[in-house]
Amino acid sequence: MNANIPVLFRTYPSRETHSGCKIWEAARATSAAPAFFKRIEIGRGQPFIDGGLGRNNPSRVVLDEANTLFKTRPIGCLVSIGTGQAEIISIKKPGFLQQALPTDVIEALKAMSTDCEATHEDMRRLFANLSNTYFRLNVEQGMQAIGLSEWEKLANVEAHTTQYMKRKVVDEELTLVVNAIRFSSTKLTIEQLSMEGSLL
Amino acid sequence: MDVDTAITYYNNLAVQVFSASKRWPGDGRFKATKLEEVIKSAVGDVTGDTEEPLLPIGDGPVCRT
Numbered sequence: 001m002n003a004n005i006p007v008l009f010r011t012y013p014s015r016e017t018h019s020g021c022k023i024w025e026a027a028r029a030t031s032a033a034p035a036f037f038k039r040i041e042i043g044r045g046q047p048f049i050d051g052g053l054g055r056n057n058p059s060r061v062v063l064d065e066a067n068t069l070f071k072t073r074p075i076g077c078l079v080s081i082g083t084g085q086a087e088i089i090s091i092k093k094p095g096f097l098q099q100a101l102p103t104d105v106i107e108a109l110k111a112m113s114t115d116c117e118a119t120h121e122d123m124r125r126l127f128a129n130l131s132n133t134y135f136r137l138n139v140e141q142g143m144q145a146i147g148l149s150e151w152e153k154l155a156n157v158e159a160h161t162t163q164y165m166k167r168k169v170v171d172e173e174l175t176l177v178v179n180a181i182r183f184s185s186t187k188l189t190i191e192q193l194s195m196e197g198s199l200l
Numbered sequence: 201m202d203v204d205t206a207i208t209y210y211n212n213l214a215v216q217v218f219s220a221s222k223r224w225p226g227d228g229r230f231k232a233t234k235l236e237e238v239i240k241s242a243v244g245d246v247t248g249d250t251e252e253p254l255l256p257i258g259d260g261p262v263c264r265t
Contacts, residue, residue, distance in 0.1 A: 009254060010254075010255065011254060011255060012255070013255065020253070021253065021254045021255075022251055022252065022253055022254060023243045023247070023252050023253070023254050024236065024239045024240045024243050024250065024251070025254075026254050027239045027243075028232070028235060028236055028239060031235065032232075034228070035228060035229060036228050036229055036230055037228040037230055037231075037232040037235055038227040038228045038232050040232070149214075149218040149229070149230065150218070151211070151214035151215050151218050151219075154211065154214075
């Protein structure tokens, strides 16, 4: 596996389109979270594992893609939605049956929560001079008790999310998000922003 | 597929896939075959073909909505 080179499954034509891939294969590949599902091979036996490994927060990948497609357009806004505060995305200690998990996978799982917040910090720096353009929403409390596969706790996820959205600071940010989407006022193009980014 | 429909399908997928853990979880704790089955069924419902390509080969840069 090489988690450093993400493969993008595009639904629009591009020079780098992964040709011949079916919808179900793309869905299967992007959900191939190690320890949950075995990896999938597509086309000429290329193995895929879930992007969470290297790109749990895909903001940077999205910006690069937007730069390829829409270089000269002014940037509207970037809204990033997390799945729970980074340090509390808990990875349970493997049970004895899971000790067969390769250590590189376990290490990668640990790394992904830190990777997430690091990308957020990068984005904050990149957008520092552009007000109301970059937003990150991330439910801060309660999600640590809920595992990735615990579908029966969906009501808890909803409750924690509702609580989060009721917070004054979050409520205000949501208003800014809506305004940024509806009335974009940025003059900077995606290309200009990306050039600043390469200096970081 | 609109967002509400997607959420309904996702909820159904989560219940089906994560209810059936494997007895011997060597290569992943849940059945990838079950996941594939549920995904294919959703693709079939929406497109009419479970094997629908992500992007038809040979399509020009046209907007497909």
